[in-house]
Amino acid sequence: MVERPASPVPSARPRVRASWVRSERYGVSPDGVEPVFTGAVDTGSLFYECGAEVLSQLHGTLGTEPVGLMITDHEGLVLARWSVDADMNRSLDRVHLAPGFYFGEQTAGTNGLALALADRVPALVRSGEHFVAPLRRYTCAAVPVLDPRSGDLVGSINLTTWSDASSDLLLALAQSAAGNTSALMHVRAGGQPVRPLPRGEVFHVVADRLPAGDPCASRGWQEAVGAARDAVSAGRVLAVVGEPGAGKSAVATLARQGSRRRERVLVARPPAAEDVESWLALWSPALAAPDTCVVVAGADALPAWAADELVAVLPDGAGPVRPLVLTASSFAALPPALAGLVDAVVEVPALRLRPEDVEPLARSFAREARHCDVRFTPRAVRALTTYGWPENVRELRSVVREAAGRTDLVDLAHLRPEVLAGATVRSAGSSSWSATRSCAA
Numbered sequence: 001m002v003e004r005p006a007s008p009v010p011s012a013r014p015r016v017r018a019s020w021v022r023s024e025r026y027g028v029s030p031d032g033v034e035p036v037f038t039g040a041v042d043t044g045s046l047f048y049e050c051g052a053e054v055l056s057q058l059h060g061t062l063g064t065e066p067v068g069l070m071i072t073d074h075e076g077l078v079l080a081r082w083s084v085d086a087d088m089n090r091s092l093d094r095v096h097l098a099p100g101f102y103f104g105e106q107t108a109g110t111n112g113l114a115l116a117l118a119d120r121v122p123a124l125v126r127s128g129e130h131f132v133a134p135l136r137r138y139t140c141a142a143v144p145v146l147d148p149r150s151g152d153l154v155g156s157i158n159l160t161t162w163s164d165a166s167s168d169l170l171l172a173l174a175q176s177a178a179g180n181t182s183a184l185m186h187v188r189a190g191g192q193p194v195r196p197l198p199r200g201e202v203f204h205v206v207a208d209r210l211p212a213g214d215p216c217a218s219r220g221w222q223e224a225v226g227a228a229r230d231a232v233s234a235g236r237v238l239a240v241v242g243e244p245g246a247g248k249s250a251v252a253t254l255a256r257q258g259s260r261r262r263e264r265v266l267v268a269r270p271p272a273a274e275d276v277e278s279w280l281a282l283w284s285p286a287l288a289a290p291d292t293c294v295v296v297a298g299a300d301a302l303p304a305w306a307a308d309e310l311v312a313v314l315p316d317g318a319g320p321v322r323p324l325v326l327t328a329s330s331f332a333a334l335p336p337a338l339a340g341l342v343d344a345v346v347e348v349p350a351l352r353l354r355p356e357d358v359e360p361l362a363r364s365f366a367r368e369a370r371h372c373d374v375r376f377t378p379r380a381v382r383a384l385t386t387y388g389w390p391e392n393v394r395e396l397r398s399v400v401r402e403a404a405g406r407t408d409l410v411d412l413a414h415l416r417p418e419v420l421a422g423a424t425v426r427s428a429g430s431s432s433w434s435a436t437r438s439c440a441a
Contacts, residue, residue, distance in 0.1 A: 008110070009128035015119060016110060016129045018305045022118070023109035023131040026336075030109070033095050033132055036102040041079045047145065047154040048079055050184040054177050055082055055157065066165065068092050069177075070158040072113055076104030079155070088162075095134050097160065105304070106336075108132060112140025113158040118304035118335075120144050120153060120273040122178075124171045127163035139163050141170040143178035148186040150244065152329075153301075157181060200271025202283045204264065205253050214254060215364045218354035221247075227346045228255035232325075236343035239299075239326045239334065245394030246348045248327035252295045256325065267295045276306045284313050287323045299326040300333035307335035314341070351389040351396065358385045358396065365397045366404040374404045377411045384415070387422045 008016050028034075042048065051071040059069055059082040066085040072078050078099050083089050097103055105114040109131030115123035122143045127136045142158040157178040159170050214225065224240075231238045232255045240248040240255075249267055256265050266286055271279045286292050296302075302310070314324065324341075328334050331345050351357065359381050366374035376384070389395055403414040412420060 008131075012129050015115065015123070015305060016125065018308060019105060019110040019115050019118065020131055022105055022304060022308070022336075026106045026109075028106070028109040028131060030131060030133055032134055033097075033103075033108045035096040036107050037096075037100050038077065038102070039100070041077060041100055042073065043079060045154070046185050046188060047073075047147075047181070050188060051145065051155065051157060051177075051181045052080055054180045054184065055080070058173065058177055059084075066161055067170075068097070068160040070097070070113070070160070071155060072103065072117075072158060073155045074117065074153045075102065076107065076114055076117055076156075077102050088160075091137070092160065095132075108135070111135055112160070113142040113156050116142035116144050116156050116158075117153070120301070120303050122171060122175055124167065126167065137163050139165065139167040139170065141167065141174040143171075143174045145178050145181050148182050149189060151301075199269060200275060200279055202266060202268045202279070204266055205257070215360040216247075216354070216357040217360065218349075218357045220349035220354050221251075221357055224251050224346050224348045225254050227344075228252065231344035231346065232256055232322075234344075235322060237322045237324060237326075237341045239328060239331055239339075239342045239345045240348060241328050241330050241345060242348035243350045243392055244329065245392035246350050247393045248348050249295055249297045250393075251346065251348050252297075252325040252327055256293050256295070264289070264292045265295060266292070267297055269297045270299075270301045273303055276303055280306060280309060284310065287313060288315055289323075293323050293325060295325045295327065297327045299338055300328035300330070300335070302335055302338070304335050304337070307337040311337045311341065351392045355385050358389075361393065361396055362400045365400040366410070369401040369404045370408075372408075374407075375409045377409065379412055380410045380415060383412060383420055387419045 008020055048071065055069045055071060064084055066083075066088045068081055068083040068088050070078055070081045078097065078101055080099055081092065081097075083092070092098060103111065103113055105118050108114060110125060111130055111132075112123050112125040115125055122141070124139070124141045126139045130136045130138070138160050139162070140158060140160045142156045144156050145154055146152065147154050157174050159174045161167065161170060216222070228238060228240060228251050238252070238255065240252045242248050253265055253267065256263055266283055268279070268283050270276065283294060286294055296310070326334065326338060326342065331339065331342065334342070359376070362376065362384055363374070384396070399416055399419055402416070403410045406414055
């Protein structure tokens with residue numbers, strides 16, 4: 001058995017120390033990487049296409065340098081590796097840092113690519129900072145790659161060299177490669193302007209200013225709201241999951257306001273990873289305040305260390321009503337520390353699965369924008385209802401506000417071209433789509 005120290009080298013940074021704690025919690029063996037292999041990797045994504053092109057070019061410029069270049073998915077699955085150094089390749093194979101193997105924190109403990117994915121910021125892990133003893137012969141630099149359109153974590157670029165080699169430029173090279181990959185993805189995706197998502201906001205939902213009744217009456221929506229209210233009333237920690245923009249924060253807020261009208265509800269949307277520390281300090285004290293709930297929107301975007309800190313500041317004991325609700329794309333995407341708190345999961349159906357909610361939502365958004373009722377022609381309603389809404393309620397709100405800002409009577413001419421084109425396609429296939437919904441019901 002390989003002997004290892006009880007903690008990383010004394011000079012290790014707080015992020016590394018936190019990763020060691022998580023590695024122990026996951027039950028990672030300090031003696032060696034226990035291989036977790038999958039028989040196939042996804043090499044058909046835009047991320048892989050662009051990342052492979054960038055790393056192939058970088059590989060060609062490094063000559064005989066003993067560096068392994070890797071591209072991984074968002075879970076730490078190694079998709080591809082480049083290195084001309086035979087000793088490096090054999091060594092990486094022995095620790096399973098190879099295509100088809102998972103190398104995240106839960107599998108390989110503290111290492112560069114695992115830390116970059118867990119914290120969503122660039123990471124450099126040197127020799128003795130690795131949790132698993134055989135990995136201490138390496139220094140690893142990794143940078144997470146985000147989808148330039150959605151902001152979702154899609155994977156990482158990782159560079160690994162020997163621990164006794166100079167690592168001064170390793171992280172800079174990884175950052176350059178990750179930046180070039182993201183830029184190439186943006187160009188290959190059509191170069192559409194990126195619509196910035198709300199980030200880092202913390203706002204108070206005032207109960208007296210909520211609409212006098214939920215405009216959404218579809219069965220799927222009402223079932224989600226009802227299930228969320230039941231979970232809150234039972235004192236459970238609730239996670240509301242679903243596609244981006246589907247209305248997860250609205251369901252969470254309606255659940256809390258429905259059972260406790262006098263409760264103060266704060267909604268906190270995660271900022272960029274480098275700003276999370278000050279963001280947590282801004283609102284986390286409210287978790288201990290009476291009659292207060294915080295809806296952490298997009299909790300799956302939190303760095304692992306932030307999730308650990310959030311769990312640490314939660315009041316002890318179950319209590320009649322828990323002071324926290326989480327929203328995420330899925331339960332599986334939540335950081336493990338937060339997932340361990342969750343007692344109930346409610347999924348919000350996408351807007352395309354509840355077309356009967358489109359018209360009342362559109363009228364509500366138009367009224368909100370103009371402070372008066374705005375009319376819609378029948379053909380405008382038909383176009384809105386038959387469009388697929390890939391960005392869900394968030395996109396509907398944007399389209400309606402833009403149209404209502406131009407007229408008191410919204411017609412086809414006031415809607416975005418993509419809505420009209422999408423409505424035509426959706427309308428042509430509406431019979432089979434409706435049949436699918438009926439069968440699913």
